[in-house]
Amino acid sequence: MRYIVGIDLGGTNIVAGCVAEDGSALHGAHTEPTRAEEGSDAVVQRIIALAKRAVDQTRRAVSGATVLGIGIGAPGPMNTRSGIVLLTPNLGWVNMPLRQRVQDGVGLPAALDNDANCAVLGEWWRGAARNTQIAIGMTIGTGIGGGIIIDGRLFHGASDIAGEIGHMTIDANGRRCKCGNYGCLEAYASGPAIALRAVEAIESGHQTILRELVGGDLARITAQTVYEAARRGDDLANEVVRDTAGFLGAGVANLVNIFNPEVVVVCGGVTHAGERLFDPLRREVARRAFKPAVQVCRILPGELTGMAGVYGAARAFQEQVEKGIVRL
Amino acid sequence: MRYIVGIDLGGTNIVAGCVAEDGSALHGAHTEPTRAEEGSDAVVQRIIALAKRAVDQTRRAVSGATVLGIGIGAPGPMNTRSGIVLLTPNLGWVNMPLRQRVQDGVGLPAALDNDANCAVLGEWWRGAARNTQIAIGMTIGTGIGGGIIIDGRLFHGASDIAGEIGHMTIDANGRRCKCGNYGCLEAYASGPAIALRAVEAIESGHQTILRELVGGDLARITAQTVYEAARRGDDLANEVVRDTAGFLGAGVANLVNIFNPEVVVVCGGVTHAGERLFDPLRREVARRAFKPAVQVCRILPGELTGMAGVYGAARAFQEQVEKGIVRL
Numbered sequence: 001m002r003y004i005v006g007i008d009l010g011g012t013n014i015v016a017g018c019v020a021e022d023g024s025a026l027h028g029a030h031t032e033p034t035r036a037e038e039g040s041d042a043v044v045q046r047i048i049a050l051a052k053r054a055v056d057q058t059r060r061a062v063s064g065a066t067v068l069g070i071g072i073g074a075p076g077p078m079n080t081r082s083g084i085v086l087l088t089p090n091l092g093w094v095n096m097p098l099r100q101r102v103q104d105g106v107g108l109p110a111a112l113d114n115d116a117n118c119a120v121l122g123e124w125w126r127g128a129a130r131n132t133q134i135a136i137g138m139t140i141g142t143g144i145g146g147g148i149i150i151d152g153r154l155f156h157g158a159s160d161i162a163g164e165i166g167h168m169t170i171d172a173n174g175r176r177c178k179c180g181n182y183g184c185l186e187a188y189a190s191g192p193a194i195a196l197r198a199v200e201a202i203e204s205g206h207q208t209i210l211r212e213l214v215g216g217d218l219a220r221i222t223a224q225t226v227y228e229a230a231r232r233g234d235d236l237a238n239e240v241v242r243d244t245a246g247f248l249g250a251g252v253a254n255l256v257n258i259f260n261p262e263v264v265v266v267c268g269g270v271t272h273a274g275e276r277l278f279d280p281l282r283r284e285v286a287r288r289a290f291k292p293a294v295q296v297c298r299i300l301p302g303e304l305t306g307m308a309g310v311y312g313a314a315r316a317f318q319e320q321v322e323k324g325i326v327r328l
Numbered sequence: 329m330r331y332i333v334g335i336d337l338g339g340t341n342i343v344a345g346c347v348a349e350d351g352s353a354l355h356g357a358h359t360e361p362t363r364a365e366e367g368s369d370a371v372v373q374r375i376i377a378l379a380k381r382a383v384d385q386t387r388r389a390v391s392g393a394t395v396l397g398i399g400i401g402a403p404g405p406m407n408t409r410s411g412i413v414l415l416t417p418n419l420g421w422v423n424m425p426l427r428q429r430v431q432d433g434v435g436l437p438a439a440l441d442n443d444a445n446c447a448v449l450g451e452w453w454r455g456a457a458r459n460t461q462i463a464i465g466m467t468i469g470t471g472i473g474g475g476i477i478i479d480g481r482l483f484h485g486a487s488d489i490a491g492e493i494g495h496m497t498i499d500a501n502g503r504r505c506k507c508g509n510y511g512c513l514e515a516y517a518s519g520p521a522i523a524l525r526a527v528e529a530i531e532s533g534h535q536t537i538l539r540e541l542v543g544g545d546l547a548r549i550t551a552q553t554v555y556e557a558a559r560r561g562d563d564l565a566n567e568v569v570r571d572t573a574g575f576l577g578a579g580v581a582n583l584v585n586i587f588n589p590e591v592v593v594v595c596g597g598v599t600h601a602g603e604r605l606f607d608p609l610r611r612e613v614a615r616r617a618f619k620p621a622v623q624v625c626r627i628l629p630g631e632l633t634g635m636a637g638v639y640g641a642a643r644a645f646q647e648q649v650e651k652g653i654v655r656l
Contacts, residue, residue: 077620086620134486148586150478157588158462161621164585169578169616171511172499181581181616183499250497253509257492258474258586260485288497288509292405292414293489 003027003058004317005051005070005108006122008115008309010034011090011142014043015306016050018058018067019314023126026307028057036091043091044098047072048105055106068328069109070102071317073118073309080160081325083112109328111320115309116145117154117163119302121319122312123265124149127303132262136255137302138165140248140268144186148259153319166190170250188247191223191269198226198240208236227273241273242280249284256289256297267302274301331355331386332645333379333398333436334450336443336637338362339418339470342371343634344378346386346395347642351454354635356385364419371419372426375400376433383434396656397437398430399645401446401637408488409653411440437656439648443637444473445482445491447630449647450640451593452477455631460590464583465630466493468576468596472514476587481647494518498578516575519551519597526554526568536564555601569601570608577612584617584625595630602629 001020008015017029030050034043055067076088083099103110113121120129120137129135135149144166148155156162166186167179174183175193187193199218202208210229214220229237252264270277278301286294302308320326329348336343345357358378362371383395404416411427431438441449448457448465457463463477472494476483484490494514495507502511503521515521527546530536538557542548557565580592598605606629614622630636648654 077618146586150483155478157621158590159588159620159624161588161618162586164588164618164621167585167618168582169498170500172502172575172578174500179618183578247500250500250511254496254582255586257495258476258490258583260487260489260492262486290405290489290492290495290507292487293485293492296487 001025001062002066002068004068004314005054005106006118006310006312006314006317007047007051007070007072007102008118008313009047009072009074010115011036011075014047014050015310016047016054017307017310018054019311021068021318023311023315026310027061028054029307029310030054034091040091040093040096044101044105047102051102051106055108067108069111069317069321069326070106071111071113071118071313071315072098072102073113073115073313073316074098075115078112078114078160080113080156080320083110085112109326111317111326113154113313113316113320114145114147114160114163117147117156118312118316119145119267119308120147120149120265120312121154121315122304122308122310123267123302124152125315126311127308128265128300129263134259134261135263135265136259136261137265137267138251140189140266140270141191144190154316165251165255168251168254170247170254185247185251189244189251194223194226194240194244195221197243198237201236201240206236209234210237223269224272227276230273230276238276241276244270244273245277245280246284249281250288252281252299253285253288256285256293260293261297263298263300265300265302267308271301271305329353329390330394330396332396332642333382333434334446334638334640334642334645335375335379335398335400335430336446336641337375337400337402338443339364339403342375342378343638344375344382345635345638346382347639349396349646351639351643354638355389356382357635357638358382362419368419368421368424372429372433375430379430379434383436395436397439397645397649397654398434399439399441399446399641399643400426400430401441401443401641401644402426403443406440406442406488408441408484408648411438413440437654439645439654441482441641441644441648442473442475442488442491445475445484446640446644447473447595447636448475448477448593448640449482449643450632450636450638451595451630452480453643454639455636456593456628457591462587462589463591463593464587464589465593465595466579468517468594468598469519472518482644493579493583496579496582498575498582513575513579517572517579522551522554522568522572523549525571526565529564529568534564537562538565551597552600555604558601558604566604569604572598572601573605573608574612577609577616580609580627581613581616584613584621588621589625591626591628593628593630595636599629599633
């Protein structure tokens with residue numbers, strides 16, 4: 001069997017693993033903190049070490065295993081053809097030739113793609129969106145990213161920016177977003193935005209167990225705390241989750257009307273909210289989007305929790321080989 | 329030279345013409361009122377007569393001209409593979425086998441595609457979006473339609489619905505749209521929505537020459553009246569145009585962030601507003617969308633006024649021949 005290393009580089013953690021070329025197996029998976037504050041050289045060395053470790057463990061586990069190369073999913077605008085990360089505010093990188101550095105460090109060909117693209121591609125290859133040709137995915141975490149699969153391939157747009165779903169305006173006069181715009185989906189439904197809406201509701205005097213869950217320190221409320229309180233039946237938390245479904249529903253309905261996809265996959269911590277979120281989300285999309293588009297579209301939580309980006313980075317490597325961007 | 333008949337079927341008019349297969353020439357172009365109230369048979373006969381007339385005139389004008397077939401752009405959700413229009417509220421049709429009926433009536437193979445798709449495809453083939461691979465178009469009239477060109481081909485989605493750009497939510501709690509949803513782009517920036525916003529402003533007591541332009545009958549105000557008043561320097565009309573640019577800007581910015589296209593073409597009567605609209609529109613998109621996506625994207629008015637749909641229907645015929653949906 002032939003394998004590809006998948007690397008998911010995030011602002012908090014780096015996840016790596018070695019994926020069989022048909023996606024059927026994953027070996028040598030490890031996670032390490034990114035520690036961006038140690039500088040770019042340290043982070044690149046950490047990526048190289050994780051990749052080597054995944055390669056070694058795979059060769060030990062599977063006799064005769066061949067590793068073809070390395071797919072890297074990284075944040076920030078990038079040039080997938082040159083393999084350069086243009087800018088990552090989270091890591092403080094500018095014009096970092098990440099593909100070349102990893103390639104040289106490990107001694108295997110490498111491919112670079114966007115982290116959200118990779119997560120969605122992973123879900124398409126081996127997760128919730130498998131066996132489709134047109135799939136849209138969104139990854140909800142600190143921000144909201146997206147990925148677009150058309151004819152079974154990632155769609156990159158004219159300059160590798162396509163899929164910036166989080167900065168879709170859903171309320172032209174709405175909340176200010178970190179990007180400077182107003183009313184972006186991300187300003188309502190990202191993890192921090194969910195926490196912020198909960199805190200605002202508490203501060204306006206509503207009863208809730210959220211206060212106890214964080215020992216009275218409202219700054220410690222996260223989206224996960226909100227889901228936990230909702231699970232325990234807390235009214236305020238359930239209202240925040242329903243509102244989240246409403247905002248996400250407006251965004252997903254736009255994507256359903258625009259792409260008429262077979263599936264929309266929603267990935268990230270938000271999947272922990274389960275049907276409490278997905279049930280009102282589906283109803284909101286059905287209310288807002290065109291019926292003939294709604295009828296053919298499933299709206300699903302991601303299945304490859306924490307590993308979608310690794311699978312997808314490995315698949316992105318294959319795509320770039322097929323396109324001739326990367327040579328074996 | 330070989331030719332293809334292009335038909336643009338609208339609720340008000342049918343436009344037909346015979347387009348050279350390289351798009352370099354158009355012969356036998358004619359427009360007739362649709363007169364949907366006379367029933368579907370009458371409309372289909374009118375389409376067949378217009379197509380035959382275009383064929384005859386082309387054969388007379390160009391010795392040795394061969395006509396390969398007929399492309400039809402029609403409103404409403406449809407099945408492009410079976411050639412059936414599923415529903416057209418404007419014409420009152422349900423499950424109309426339009427492709428087969430035109431094919432039988434003219435005696436040439438036919439292809440069916442969506443009218444907005446055809447208009448955008450025409451602009452891509454011979455108009456403002458030529459020489460691009462990724463182009464998004466919107467057609468602004470009674471409603472707002474859209475078309476998506478990826479890798480030089482129309483993108484149809486899973487069930488021929490893709491490109492419903494007019495029903496993108498830009499204000500989740502905004503104006504009610506005819507589709508039943510709230511805050512659709514169409515509810516702000518379609519022709520009737522532009523007129524309605526002008527009337528609302530007049531009724532709230534603002535000074536304007538619009539009243540005189542329609543002889544005091546506010547019901548006669550159309551988007552064109554607003555553009556005319558703006559051209560003459562009317563403050564209220566100019567404000568309505570600027571607001572239109574703001575709403576359209578939110579929608580176009582979403583498309584720029586999602587598709588990262590090379591060009592966005594805006595077609596329809598709205599192009600008569602000229603730079604008075606396009607200048608603030610471009611500024612709004614630059615303010616809202618991601619810089620690296622804005623930098624590579626031109627925002628242009630359509631160039632093929634009134635004939636984009638005819639050119640595009642002819643090109644859609646070629647696409648469907650290439651895809652094997654239509655056989656020569």
